[in-house]
Amino acid sequence: MDGMHDLGGKQGFGKIRYSPKAQTYHAPWEKRVNAMTGLLVKHGVINMDEYRHAIERMEPVHYLSASYYERSLTGLATLCVEKGVVTQADLERRAQGTFPLSRPSAAGRSNAPERERFRPGDRVRVKDDYVPGHIRMPGYIRGKVGVVVRETPPYPYPDAHAHGVAAHDEPTYDVRFRAEDLWPGGAEPAFVHAGVFESYLKRVP
Amino acid sequence: MSDSHHESGASAPVVKRAAALEAALEAQGLKPGKHIDDFSRVVEEQWVPQNGARVVAKAWTDPAFRKRLLEDGKSAVAELGLTMPAHHRYLVVLENTPTVHNVIVCTQCSCTAFSIIGMPPDWYKDFEYRARVVRESRTVLREMGLDLAPEMEVRVWDTTADTRYMVLPVQPPHTAGWSEEKLAEIVTKDAMIGVSRL
Numbered sequence: 559m560d561g562m563h564d565l566g567g568k569q570g571f572g573k574i575r576y577s578p579k580a581q582t583y584h585a586p587w588e589k590r591v592n593a594m595t596g597l598l599v600k601h602g603v604i605n606m607d608e609y610r611h612a613i614e615r616m617e618p619v620h621y622l623s624a625s626y627y628e629r630s631l632t633g634l635a636t637l638c639v640e641k642g643v644v645t646q647a648d649l650e651r652r653a654q655g656t657f658p659l660s661r662p663s664a665a666g667r668s669n670a671p672e673r674e675r676f677r678p679g680d681r682v683r684v685k686d687d688y689v690p691g692h693i694r695m696p697g698y699i700r701g702k703v704g705v706v707v708r709e710t711p712p713y714p715y716p717d718a719h720a721h722g723v724a725a726h727d728e729p730t731y732d733v734r735f736r737a738e739d740l741w742p743g744g745a746e747p748a749f750v751h752a753g754v755f756e757s758y759l760k761r762v763p
Numbered sequence: 764m765s766d767s768h769h770e771s772g773a774s775a776p777v778v779k780r781a782a783a784l785e786a787a788l789e790a791q792g793l794k795p796g797k798h799i800d801d802f803s804r805v806v807e808e809q810w811v812p813q814n815g816a817r818v819v820a821k822a823w824t825d826p827a828f829r830k831r832l833l834e835d836g837k838s839a840v841a842e843l844g845l846t847m848p849a850h851h852r853y854l855v856v857l858e859n860t861p862t863v864h865n866v867i868v869c870t871q872c873s874c875t876a877f878s879i880i881g882m883p884p885d886w887y888k889d890f891e892y893r894a895r896v897v898r899e900s901r902t903v904l905r906e907m908g909l910d911l912a913p914e915m916e917v918r919v920w921d922t923t924a925d926t927r928y929m930v931l932p933v934q935p936p937h938t939a940g941w942s943e944e945k946l947a948e949i950v951t952k953d954a955m956i957g958v959s960r961l
Contacts, residue, residue, distance in 0.1 A: 565894040566870030566921060574891045576907045578953060580884035582806075587781040590795075593802035594784065597795055606850055606925070610872055626873065626888045628777045635784050644787040652783035655775025694923050696870050698897065710853045710926050730924040732855070737919075741898055748900045748917040753924030 559664070559690055560697055562618040567698040567741060588627035594634055604637045607720035611692035612636045615660035636660040664690035666721025669728055670757035676731055680706045681762040684733075684754060692720035695758050703762055704735040707751065715755060728756045812881035814845050815929055816950035820943045822856075823934040832856050836929070840879060847878050853926045854879065857918070859960065864915050865930045866904065866957030868896045869922040876927035880955040887956065897921060907958050930957040 583589045598604045604612075612633035613621075621629060636659040638644045649657045667689060676682055684699045694716045710730045718725030730753040737745035774780065788795045818840050822829040832839035836854030837847055847854060854876055857865035869875065873888040886892050896903045900917050904910075911917065920928045932954045938946055953959040 563871050565890055566868075567898045568890075568894040569898075571891040571894045573906055574886050574895070574903060575889060576886050576958070578951070578959075580886055582882040582884060584885070585778070587778045589803060589806070590785060590799050591781050592806075593799040594788065594795055596802055597788070597793060597798040600798070601793060613872070622890070625777070626885075627781075631777065631781050631784065635780070638784065638787070643791055644784070648787055649780070649783045650775070652786050653775035653779045655779065656773055657780050657783065658774050694871070696921060696923060698870075708855065710924065713852060713925050716924075730926060732920075732926070734918075737898065737900075745898045746901045746917075748919055750897050750919045750921065752921045753926045755924065 559614060559693070560688070561614040562616075562621040563614045564697045566696045567745075583627075588625075591627045591631045591634070595630060598634060598637070603641060603643060604634070605714070605719060607692060607714065607716045608637055609633055610716075611663065611720040612640075612660050614692065615663060617658070617661060620658060632658065632660060663721065666691040666723040667717045668723050668725040669715050669718070673728065673756045674759070674761050675756070676706045676709065676759065676761065678706050678708060682706055682731070682733060682754075682759045683762050685758055685760055687758060689717065691717060693717050693758075694753075694755065696752060698740050699733075699735060699752055699754070702735055702740055704733040704739075706731045707734050708732040710753065713755075715757065717755075717757070730755050731759065733759070806882060810878045810882055812950075812952035812955065813947065814840075814843075814878070815876075815880040815952070815955045816947040817843055817943070818845070818856075818879065818929075819931060819950045819955070820946035822931055823946055824943050829931075832931070833858060845879060847876065847927065850925050851876065851878070851927045855920075855926055855928050856931050857920060857928055857957075858931045859933045859957075861933060862914070862916060863918065864904075864911055864957065864960070865918045865920060865928075866896065866900060867920050867922065867928045867930065868893060870894070870897060871923065874922035874925070874927070875956075876929050879927075880929050881952045884952070904958060909959055929955045932961045935961050 712727035715725040737748040836856040870893045875883045
């Protein structure tokens with residue numbers, strides 16, 4: 559989905575709050591939420607693709623106004639409610655107030671029917687795919703041409719894995735793009751690499 | 764900028780919502796309390812940047828190890844007793860040189876090789892870094908204190924799959940001949956993310 563989470567290349571953001579001594583957590587509850595992600599994965603209640611997608615499904619205004627760990631919490635609570643582990647009413651009773659959850663999921667999809675294998679050096683184009691469900695293709699590479707620099711071992715296919723859809727694991731390819739091709743006339747010179755699932759790619763003759 | 768000023772207006776405070784989920788999981792018999800204690804220990808004692816620092820120091824002093832590390836990062840770090848979560852199936856080590864600079868981001872969430880380079884810092888997960896570093900890497904790095912020469916090639920790596928990345932910094936010339944232990948002390952998490960050079 560073209561969600562609010564897909565931030566790569568969005569303009570208007572200001573300076574990074576950088577400090578060489580930056581922290582991971584700013585309050586004890588944040589670490590507890592982070593730990594609960596691992597707990598739910600360990601018990602097989604959720605997988606990482608479901609978790610990422612549950613965060614992506616947050617109301618955009620909530621997504622942008624929530625801290626990182628509030629987004630984690632919202633994703634976890636959403637999945638626990640959707641999977642019948644808890645009810646929203648129970649969570650709201652315990653929280654003594656409203657507990658906003660993410661919006662419902664749309665359909666996922668399985669692997670592309672015809673996948674091509676690529677080798678380092680191959681020129682590839684990212685398909686013009688617009689899907690309502692989970693996808694790990696940042697919008698800024700859609701339709702763009704790059705060069706394969708590496709193939710990885712197969713991974714669960716996120717577009718399926720986030721939705722309980724059956725699919726084969728598939729390799730990803732580290733693809734090198736020129737920033738000037740991704741944002742013509744509007745980027746600083748650099749190579750930008752993304753790990754792109756095989757189903758998202760087609761060969762450039 | 765604190766993490767608490769973002770709370771949505773009409774909802775229960777986020778601290779109460781977090782406690783509510785934990786209590787609900789406790790009621791389901793999932794024992795979150797014990798897991799949280801274990802997790803805290805792992806985060807503080809095991810998933811620390813000193814792991815990656817050891818990897819870098821060994822790569823600087825052992826050419827055969829460096830070669831194995833660049834070929835298959837996950838197997839090479841395992842030689843030092845370092846492990847990665849099951850879903851991190853592949854570790855790619857990105858070699859900085861005097862003319863090439865690598866930097867890591869996850870534009871869609873916060874993915875990192877956290878068991879090797881340590882947990883991601885707050886700014887890595889912020890919208891500003893995620894949105895900007897792919898498109899204006901040089902400006903972002905300069906703002907963060909790293910001013911790269913125009914002729915330096917910049918390679919930005921967006922962690923869009925479960926492949927994980929770490930940067931292998933250039934060994935500072937004045938450290939030639941140092942022991943692995945001493946070298947490891949100068950390697951920082953930020954250098955392994957690629958927002959600083961040593």
